[in-house]
Amino acid sequence: MNQALAAEFGLDADEYRRVLDIMGRTPSFAELGIFSVMWSEHCSYKSSRVWLRTLPTQAPWVIHGPGENAGVVAIGEGLAAIFKMESHNHPSFIEPYQGAATGVGGILRDVFTMGARPVANLNALRFGDPANPATRRIVDGVVRGIGGYGNCVGVPTVGGEINFHPAYDGNPLVNAMTVGIAPAGRIFLSAAAGIGNPVVYVGSRTGRDGIHGATMASAEFGADAESKRPTVQVGDPFVEKLLIEACLELMATDAIVAIQDMGAAGLTSSSVEMAGKGGVGIELDLDQVPQRETGMSAYEMMLSESQERMLIVLRPGAEGIARAIFEKWELDFAVIGHLTGTGRIVVRHQGRIEADIPLAPLADQAPLYHRPTAPSPPPRPIGSLPAARLAEDLVRLVACPDLASRAWVWDQYDSTVGGQTVKRPGAADAAIVRVDGHRLALALTTDCTPRYVAADPEAGAAQAVAEAWRNITATGARPLAITDNMNFGNPEKPVVMGQFAGAVAGIARACIALDFPVVSGNVSLYNETAGSPILPTPAIGGLGVLADAAQAVGLAAAPGQDLVLLGGDPSHLGQSLWLREIAGQEAGPPPPVDLAAERRHGDFVRARIAAGGVAACHDVADGGLLVAIGEMLLAGDTGAVLGPAPDAAGFWFGEDQARYVLAVADGAALLAAAQAAGIPARLLGRTGGEGLTLPDGATISLATLRSAHERFFPALMES
């Protein structure tokens, strides 16, 4: 046992010295393994913690903020929504199907471990250049993996987002979000309590899967990434489904003191965190752990990332009732230890003590880094621009990878199971899922525009929060809280750390201004291959609530409606898709985020929807105003005639924030109401007919627009 071995485990010289200090002796192999995973970036947040502390996490409706397995907010009628988004980026590059599948499985467990029945999944995905042959293989595997797991486990996949950019060529992002519902008074936490209480293992058996997955997620890929294949875990959605049902059945009794899933770093992180949070000790007997393979060492069992396993602290004497439930569901159940008053984790195996570590210093003396930051270089200035050709540019934009129809993807995800999906993927700015047996509904979205964040981390991250808020607002729902999934490169590079710090500041600014706190999150660093980082991607998962699902508004316009732009005339072309796709430039500052305007405009829109009379609503985002109009027409299968308007590219394709397009029966009434409220508004035109007629008189048939919009994915994936 020495420094060189510690380095192989991912501990640097200073960290290894701390281990020696804490232990007062040379650690065993298993002990070193426990330190290395608990102090990995993935488990300890050692580079990000100082920044994450600055995020706003409070609101009257927040029941549990960050620090639990997932965030919990009150949604009314005595119910709570429990949700979180988490990355599974590194495994998804090595083995896209299993990486994505186990990502879905892991986030589901984070939510049902708190007592919630999962009711919706979403996914924020980023892939490399479509022209790169590897991209097709990764898209195929990730989409199949998400579908394969989510469809089987019976939780509808209702939304998400997909971007393509060469910066993700060697490092795709798979961020999975789960939302569940529980009675607000029946939330289960992970802090262990009750000395002598039994510690129980349930779920699948332990094998050698994914050993050191947590440390893999904490180091960047070299050229040998492909050869790391053996560490990838394999998911079993069938067992997960049984585990959900069995856990919820047990949670209906009073048998559980504390419960946590075995995620990254498996038995180690679950036992250490549960005992540590409860301020107790824990003793484990590994001979009792259900095993799938023979001859496993203590080190292997403690670090295994075999999927679909949970650790539970039971009330004394509750073993019988718990065992009966898990045996009914044909799941493994074993008492593998008990809580102690020693404040230490003691691991026994085959008659020997393999690990004996004091828990407080393992947590308190975990490394915490104030890594140096450096500002991002300013974005390239915008060069000379071609004149906008509205019809032609629109057809090209709706066909581009970042705007093309995602139907090919959605059509492989079961979005209706559960019988509560009010707005399916693509039907509204946020997915709408009703709460079983209630009129209440949740509005769910994931958002981030990484090119904005790369150009200006603070403004770009604030934009991501604002867009999530806007997407929820556009359905009529009240935004409540977010989960943030921070995907960045190597934090040891000052510019990357500066992106992270800037993004946290932007999220904080937007969350405070919009009353939209962060209640859970996940950080994924070292997203680099061969020294080249991804675009900074702070993906935001937003949750809102509607008192009555019947009030939810979609984005599909119908014939005979007035189209009204709210929020002011757009003009900002910096970092727009028009600039990238039509002018061939990734340049300029991202659109500024005026949070006061955002809030004023959004609150007006929500009030108009609540008052009735808004038939459809869509925010102006990627691609700008004309793309937003096109999307509303395609969704509603109607044409429109647009009236006189500026012919500048900035008006039609600028990506200014805080803007919505509404389809209403009476545009004049809406204009009057907006004027009274001091909100800029403009009548754009009226829906109807078979095509989109532009102010210059040119008409694009809906069929042309549709075929352009729907071409990309089938052409990429099925050719």
Add this chain to the structure above:
Amino acid sequence: MKAVVTVMLKPGVLDPQGKAIGQALAHLGFGDVGEVRAGKVFELELAQTDPVAARNAAESMARKLLANTVIESFKVEIAGAATP
């Protein structure tokens, strides 16, 4: 005693998986591959020590569960049966 049960779609039943694999092989430059059929292999550890009894047991399992004889045919091999 070990039995190996191979289950294949019957001739005439469309095998889209086999077809897709065949196309993929062709894309990879294996142009001389004709029809591809995909199937399943089951390895069964059996308590029986008599090869005939083992075969009977495995065939019964195949008929009852491992194969759907509406669409699939199966073949049973007893490992080491040739050299008892």
Add this chain to the structure above:
Amino acid sequence: MRAGIVVFPGINRERDMAIALERASGRAPRMVWHRETDLQGLDLIVIPGGFSYGDYLRCGAMAAQSPVMESIRAHATRGGHVLGVCNGFQILVESQLLPGALLRNASLRFLSMDCHLRVERADTDFTAHYQRGQVIRAPMAHGDGNYFADDATLDRLEGEGLVAFRYVAPDGSVTAAANRNGSARSIAGILSPNRRILGLMPHPEDLVDPLLGGTDGAPLFEGLAASLAA
């Protein structure tokens, strides 16, 4: 109507089905755990959708061997009604209560989208509240819905009028494009010879509420509730 929903491990549309049945009949169905064998007093047994036993061997194969299936067989032999949807349809063909098999979708991809179905006959307890030839919409969500049977079986099903639903275009015409999973003769659902067992792949139970996009599935359950009113 006293309905029972059979719950195998891995089934996941049992709640959707319960909502649809209760909405139509006013009575909550009984949830029947797969190890139960006593189905006395039930008029209708429903095997819902999902992934019984993970669909790991073949879809429905392991559930078809389960103890409750003998009781379902006896219920069917007594002339009782059985409805199998999606995985339930797969279980019914694996247990040979209905003929044929359900293969991987021709595209080899999971298909989750609304499809259009043509009601092929309205004189059954399942379709009594539809019109013959009516086109209805229903969500589908399956990886293995590609109906297969040999020509003789298909001819017999057609000849005896046992095809209940076919995948069609919105105008009711049978087209290759509308038959997304590649089913033989565009068959989406079939009946037993006594027309008391129906198996179908799409999910009428997920379209019984205007808020969720339509009510085209509701007449199936309302028709059953009216026929089996007790």
